[in-house]
Amino acid sequence: MTLQKPIVLSISGDLHTDPAVLEKFSKDASSYRILPKLVAAPRNEADVAKILRFARAEGVGVVCRGGGSGLSGAGVGEGIILNFKKHFNRVVSVGEETVVQPGAVLDAILRKMAEKNLMLPSVPSSSAWCTLGGNVGTRSTGPRTARYGTIDEFVSSLRFVTAGGEIVDTRERLPGDLEEGIRRIRDRYLEDTESRSLVDRRPYIAGGYNLKALSAFSDEREIAAHLMVGSIGTLGIVTEIRLHLIGMKPSLGTFLAHFRDRSEFAEAAVRIKALNPAALEFADARCSGQARGRFLNLSDPGTVFTMMVEFDESREQAQAGKAVLESFDISGLKEIPSGSEDEAALWEDRRKILPSLWNYAGKRGWLLPSIIDDIAIHLKDAGSVIEAIDSRLKELGHETVFFGHLGFGSIHARPYFDPGKGGLIDQVMRVSQETFTVLRAFNGTLVGEHNSGRSRSVYLKEELGPAYKYLRMIKELFDPDDVLNPGTLFDTPPIYVHMDLGGG
Numbered sequence: 257m258t259l260q261k262p263i264v265l266s267i268s269g270d271l272h273t274d275p276a277v278l279e280k281f282s283k284d285a286s287s288y289r290i291l292p293k294l295v296a297a298p299r300n301e302a303d304v305a306k307i308l309r310f311a312r313a314e315g316v317g318v319v320c321r322g323g324g325s326g327l328s329g330a331g332v333g334e335g336i337i338l339n340f341k342k343h344f345n346r347v348v349s350v351g352e353e354t355v356v357q358p359g360a361v362l363d364a365i366l367r368k369m370a371e372k373n374l375m376l377p378s379v380p381s382s383s384a385w386c387t388l389g390g391n392v393g394t395r396s397t398g399p400r401t402a403r404y405g406t407i408d409e410f411v412s413s414l415r416f417v418t419a420g421g422e423i424v425d426t427r428e429r430l431p432g433d434l435e436e437g438i439r440r441i442r443d444r445y446l447e448d449t450e451s452r453s454l455v456d457r458r459p460y461i462a463g464g465y466n467l468k469a470l471s472a473f474s475d476e477r478e479i480a481a482h483l484m485v486g487s488i489g490t491l492g493i494v495t496e497i498r499l500h501l502i503g504m505k506p507s508l509g510t511f512l513a514h515f516r517d518r519s520e521f522a523e524a525a526v527r528i529k530a531l532n533p534a535a536l537e538f539a540d541a542r543c544s545g546q547a548r549g550r551f552l553n554l555s556d557p558g559t560v561f562t563m564m565v566e567f568d569e570s571r572e573q574a575q576a577g578k579a580v581l582e583s584f585d586i587s588g589l590k591e592i593p594s595g596s597e598d599e600a601a602l603w604e605d606r607r608k609i610l611p612s613l614w615n616y617a618g619k620r621g622w623l624l625p626s627i628i629d630d631i632a633i634h635l636k637d638a639g640s641v642i643e644a645i646d647s648r649l650k651e652l653g654h655e656t657v658f659f660g661h662l663g664f665g666s667i668h669a670r671p672y673f674d675p676g677k678g679g680l681i682d683q684v685m686r687v688s689q690e691t692f693t694v695l696r697a698f699n700g701t702l703v704g705e706h707n708s709g710r711s712r713s714v715y716l717k718e719e720l721g722p723a724y725k726y727l728r729m730i731k732e733l734f735d736p737d738d739v740l741n742p743g744t745l746f747d748t749p750p751i752y753v754h755m756d757l758g759g760g
Contacts, residue, residue, distance in 0.1 A: 402663020
């Protein structure tokens with residue numbers, strides 16, 4: 257493509273075509289590398305609208321970018337990268353209505369919230385560098401999603417720029433064609449009991465679009481806002497996010513339990529979940545042994561899983577949870593004082609799991625590519641699903657580590673790859689397909705967090721069945737020319753295309 261420099265340079269923000277900047281934005285935290293043609297750092301909505309009108313006219317793809325913490329390859333592309341972190345990063349207000357620009361780093365936002373005794377529960381482990389725009393784009397989760405839900409639960413409204421360069425505020429009346437189109441898709445979906453049933457009985461679906469918004473809301477403006485959440489920038493470019501927060505909820509009981517048996521681990525998870533914990537996390541023995549945190553470590557050779565649980569409703573709730581854990585044949589149980597340094601250290605161990613595993617792999621010359629990343633299962637099947645995936649991938653020659661958010665059935669499965677064995681592309685494809693086969697057997701989903709992106713969208717049609725057509729209808733309504741983040745949800749190439757298998 258040819259960029260008409262005089263047109264693009266009329267924005268008030270910054271533009272970069274120098275190789276060093278393009279290289280920097282060719283990768284995110286996923287395993288993909290795609291060199292863009294241009295990196296633009298807009299200063300305002302007018303800049304975003306101008307770039308999108310230009311891109312649509314020129315047939316150039318546009319990818320919005322926050323902190324680059326995405327794991328599915330949705331933050332890279334060969335067209336124009338919009339860098340929101342540089343200028344579009346204000347925390348406009350914190351209070352009854354909290355207003356934030358998409359490039360604001362999450363930890364900085366959380367600090368301002370804490371000053372007013374408020375919190376946003378859906379905090380991913382990457383909070384030190386991820387941005388709120390990226391959190392909204394991926395419908396982010398975190399340990400406290402177990403009780404409080406995803407970030408979608410806390411988005412009240414937002415502003416976004418359409419693929420055609422029109423600015424939309426979901427508190428106000430939508431453009432006529434968008435309002436009518438949403439109404440038409442919603443009405444068809446509500447009548448389609450087969451598709452609704454398929455979506456509703458899945459444990460948790462973070463891939464594609466938030467189809468449950470079509471039945472959860474009657475107002476087209478609310479549907480538009482909640483379709484944008486989790487759309488990884490394929491429906492519009494979010495420029496302002498309005499949140500409703502909750503008061504700070506201190507821990508009233510935190511526990512670390514070591515399990516010897518997979519089936520008891522799964523049963524305990526179901527019983528703990530029934531108590532509505534604030535957080536219910538886990539790591540397998542390999543993960544604990546390799547991450548080597550202060551608390552998250554392999555203290556007993558008989559341990560197969562370590563469970564981390566937090567309660568914040570009442571002391572009675574916490575003691576009921578402790579009694580549940582004590583009723584199993586666990587190899588160790590530690591109650592950690594609420595508000596203590598030890599409690600902070602435990603959750604810091606949890607946040608550092610993935611960076612620790614990257615470091616562990618690097619020291620051995622292995623790769624830890626983001627292929628499976630996260631899956632979603634019914635909680636009762638947790639032990640069986642992990643055992644099945646572990647067995648299948650072991651047959652293929654891969655050691656796999658498992659950790660994640662048990663509280664809503666999200667499991668991170670990370671197989672190591674030895675580049676010395678060769679045939680990496682074939683290995684990637686086989687690992688991906690074998691995992692999907694296991695999940696189908698347990699009626700699980702391949703995408704429990706982070707959206708599907710380049711690494712897993714190829715499975716969406718098979719996974720969603722008749723409901724898949726609604727993804728296409730929504731995309732056609734919002735972005736008929738496929739300007740916004742092309743190749744990440746639809747018409748995606750095989751997952752190995754653009755993978756940088758020389759890194760992690």
